[in-house]
Amino acid sequence: MAPPTDRMSPEERRAGASLASIFALRMLGLFLILPVFSVYAKTLPGGDDLALVGFALGAYGLTQAFFQIPYGIASDIFGRKQVIVVGLLIFAFGSFVAAWAPDMTWVIIGRVLQGAGAISAAVTALAADLTREEHRTKVMAMIGSSIGLVFALSLVGAPILYGWIGMAGLFIMTGVLALAAIILLLKGVPPAPPPHGHEKLPLRRVVMDPDLIRLNLGIFVLHAVQMAMFVVLPHALVNHGGLEAAAHWKVYLPAVLLSFAIMVPAIIAAERKDKMRPIFLAAVALLVVVQSGLLLYSQSLWALALWLVLFFIAFNVLEATLPSLVSRTAPPSAKGAALGVYNTTQAMGLFVGGAVGGYVAQNFGDNVVFAACTGLVLVWLVVANSMNFPQRRVTAAATQTV
Numbered sequence: 001m002a003p004p005t006d007r008m009s010p011e012e013r014r015a016g017a018s019l020a021s022i023f024a025l026r027m028l029g030l031f032l033i034l035p036v037f038s039v040y041a042k043t044l045p046g047g048d049d050l051a052l053v054g055f056a057l058g059a060y061g062l063t064q065a066f067f068q069i070p071y072g073i074a075s076d077i078f079g080r081k082q083v084i085v086v087g088l089l090i091f092a093f094g095s096f097v098a099a100w101a102p103d104m105t106w107v108i109i110g111r112v113l114q115g116a117g118a119i120s121a122a123v124t125a126l127a128a129d130l131t132r133e134e135h136r137t138k139v140m141a142m143i144g145s146s147i148g149l150v151f152a153l154s155l156v157g158a159p160i161l162y163g164w165i166g167m168a169g170l171f172i173m174t175g176v177l178a179l180a181a182i183i184l185l186l187k188g189v190p191p192a193p194p195p196h197g198h199e200k201l202p203l204r205r206v207v208m209d210p211d212l213i214r215l216n217l218g219i220f221v222l223h224a225v226q227m228a229m230f231v232v233l234p235h236a237l238v239n240h241g242g243l244e245a246a247a248h249w250k251v252y253l254p255a256v257l258l259s260f261a262i263m264v265p266a267i268i269a270a271e272r273k274d275k276m277r278p279i280f281l282a283a284v285a286l287l288v289v290v291q292s293g294l295l296l297y298s299q300s301l302w303a304l305a306l307w308l309v310l311f312f313i314a315f316n317v318l319e320a321t322l323p324s325l326v327s328r329t330a331p332p333s334a335k336g337a338a339l340g341v342y343n344t345t346q347a348m349g350l351f352v353g354g355a356v357g358g359y360v361a362q363n364f365g366d367n368v369v370f371a372a373c374t375g376l377v378l379v380w381l382v383v384a385n386s387m388n389f390p391q392r393r394v395t396a397a398a399t400q401t402v
Helices: 010-031 037-043 050-078 080-100 104-116 120-129 133-188 203-208 210-239 249-272 276-296 301-329 332-364 366-385
Strands: none
Touching (some): 010 080, 010 120, 010 133, 037 050, 037 133, 050 080, 050 104, 080 120, 080 133, 120 301, 120 332, 133 301, 210 301, 249 276, 276 366, 332 366
């Protein structure tokens, strides 16, 4: 049995669970619309233009990319919780604008406002403040896993909810959940440490670190591929799978459940048995297989279901391990800056994947989207293979025998 000093304290568990939940509630603003938006967009003026649809999907990421580092710095100066509350209020307002939107232009404005609530860096910095060094990786993995879980659940639930309450209802629900996240932040998260003042963040050191560059490239590629895929995948399920949007859950639900059954043991092995390198590289390689499969064989419902299962496995493993690796790779004095840059490149991936994926699909067809995604992930695999993976931290207490 592990000694008490090697266990997370109740406050650390509370902080990790609460912050992961806040992160997850906010990410619903992105993920809930993915499975059905390209179908819904056809009902709006301008929605027949896939390039415009892709831009609407990616607009969230564009403003996220601009605001992540400023929000992180503001949280150092004014306090983590204050900045998170402001970001969630802006995010909720954008959700309500998108719910009201009479055309694609106003949907894009709503998505831009949603993205302006860029709290990811502040949330992860608060998680670092509230946890000891030896447990920080676990909490970062909790937050990363929450993203994968919400993404998977949104793909299952969004088609059903869309059938019940429509896209406006989905946006309204997203805004209400963001407001609920404020209550959770104020009531559920332990007291935050005082602001650090006007401490200058060593951004140059963070930006130029070779291993952090590789990790930032990874999160950019992961989310660019995710967004580009879901510009065209709902149509593939309709055209090749014969499923209307409201019935897509019949594919997503079993795919999600099966992927989580495989993903959880992989993450446990990566964290506890020091198998991060082989599992991480295997997940990236699996993404190559998925994109190649969608390119070469995606003309049946069974084929699409297979690629979705494999995609969810790879995506969830990578989404959980990437922020953990950033927190362990970053210089101790620059974790906040590193997480700000990481979240900025993630947001850039969301924007580029949505906007470029929509443009390519509109002008060159779905197969070119999958071919481009295959090439992009192959580049990532080569880069990741040259990365120095940090060793699992072992505390002095953990090495003692009982």
